[in-house]
Amino acid sequence: MLGTLKKYIKQHLFSPLLVRSRFLSNLYYCLFSRNFSREHQAVLAGRMKHLSELNKTRSNYYLLVRNTHRIEKGLLMRPRKVHFASSYLQETMDSFNAVWGNRQVEESSDGQKKWFKDVLSEYFAVVEDTPLIQTERRRFKALVNGAENLSAPDRSIPYVREPGMFSNISYEEFYKLTRQRRSVRWFLPNPVPRKLIDKALMAALQSPSACNRQPFEFRIFDDPHQVAALSSIPMGTKGYGHRLPVFVVIIGNLDAYPYERDRHVIYIDGSLAAMTFMLALETLGLSSCPINWPDIEERERQMEKALKLEPWQRPILCIGLGYPDPAGKVAFSEKRTLKQIRTYH
Numbered sequence: 352m353l354g355t356l357k358k359y360i361k362q363h364l365f366s367p368l369l370v371r372s373r374f375l376s377n378l379y380y381c382l383f384s385r386n387f388s389r390e391h392q393a394v395l396a397g398r399m400k401h402l403s404e405l406n407k408t409r410s411n412y413y414l415l416v417r418n419t420h421r422i423e424k425g426l427l428m429r430p431r432k433v434h435f436a437s438s439y440l441q442e443t444m445d446s447f448n449a450v451w452g453n454r455q456v457e458e459s460s461d462g463q464k465k466w467f468k469d470v471l472s473e474y475f476a477v478v479e480d481t482p483l484i485q486t487e488r489r490r491f492k493a494l495v496n497g498a499e500n501l502s503a504p505d506r507s508i509p510y511v512r513e514p515g516m517f518s519n520i521s522y523e524e525f526y527k528l529t530r531q532r533r534s535v536r537w538f539l540p541n542p543v544p545r546k547l548i549d550k551a552l553m554a555a556l557q558s559p560s561a562c563n564r565q566p567f568e569f570r571i572f573d574d575p576h577q578v579a580a581l582s583s584i585p586m587g588t589k590g591y592g593h594r595l596p597v598f599v600v601i602i603g604n605l606d607a608y609p610y611e612r613d614r615h616v617i618y619i620d621g622s623l624a625a626m627t628f629m630l631a632l633e634t635l636g637l638s639s640c641p642i643n644w645p646d647i648e649e650r651e652r653q654m655e656k657a658l659k660l661e662p663w664q665r666p667i668l669c670i671g672l673g674y675p676d677p678a679g680k681v682a683f684s685e686k687r688t689l690k691q692i693r694t695y696h
């Protein structure tokens with residue numbers, strides 16, 4: 352009875368009124384459709400993990416990355432302010448304290464630890480004193496205990512790009528690479544050296560991400576049994592999924608954010624990294640096909656179980672890859688024109 356009523360309301364109330372009223376839209380997704388419920392839960396789980404870690408340990412890796420990035424922007428600002436970063440200096444130093452003291456090591460690499468330390472050294476070297484800055488400067492100096500090395504040539508701080516740092520790839524060559532990359536669904540059965548995948552990932556890691564937080568992971572499978580099992584979870588791999596040499600699932604970490612406003616950033620950052628990854632694969636003689644992640648409860652549950660995902664982790668995109676079969680066709684996929692996608696204002 353209730354089911355029939357719901358069905359009736361769903362059919363008859365799905366009207367422009369729902370779209371015009373935010374309250375009714377919310378009501379619809381509260382009472383008649385659960386399609387967003389997993390996303391809501393994951394966003395909350397991420398916020399909770401981020402904030403409770405901060406509460407418990409006064410430290411958070413993602414906060415430290417974001418704030419180090421913000422300090423770098425302050426350092427390269429023209430003109431540079433005499434005081435900046437005061438509103439988040441204390442929390443930055445709290446997190447730095449934990450990372451530098453190796454109490455929160457699981458996330459930070461040596462390179463990032465050096466980056467945190469070098470940026471903070473530069474900050475304290477150039478910023479003018481206020482009582483707060485003075486206190487935090489003392490704390491910093493006591494912590495790093497002479498490791499600032501302000502004259503070292505390889506400091507991880509804002510820099511001017513030297514001519515030698517520029518690539519000599521021409522636009523024409525780059526454009527050719529973008530045309531070379533097509534979604535490839537037929538591959539040779541040859542194994543793919545992990546060394547090559549890692550090289551493509553090194554390029555993917557250079558992609559931009561909001562405040563440099565890089566809230567994603569690439570889970571890579573090259574065992575044929577695992578590939579067959581996992582590639583059948585998303586839709587869109589019918590007919591070719593089981594023959595993919597390598598299957599990748601890109602996972603987004605929603606615990607990178609304390610606020611809902613950033614809930615879409617995992618998808619943006621993950622996709623930017625995916626794009627670089629796929630282009631890099633082409634330069635290594637490999638090809639790929641992006642595979643949609645459908646937000647369907649049953650499939651989400653399957654992937655969650657298979658990859659042992661945490662409540663704040665969400666699949667973003669899957670990618671199949673391998674050595675392309677030269678005889679395998681690719682779709683023509685005519686693209687839209689400049690005129691269709693571009694307006695200058």
Ligand SMILES: Cc1cc2nc3c(=O)[nH]c(=O)nc-3n(C[C@H](O)[C@H](O)[C@H](O)COP(=O)(O)O)c2cc1C
Nearest residue numbers: 532533534586587588640641642643644668682684
């Ligand atoms: C987000 C996304 C999801 C996709 N999902 C699938 C998929 O599930 N199955 C598939 O065979 N191709 C999938 N593709 C590949 C597209 O079909 C392909 O990119 C598009 O047709 C354009 O062709 P091209 O990549 O060769 O330029 C996906 C691509 C993207 C970017």
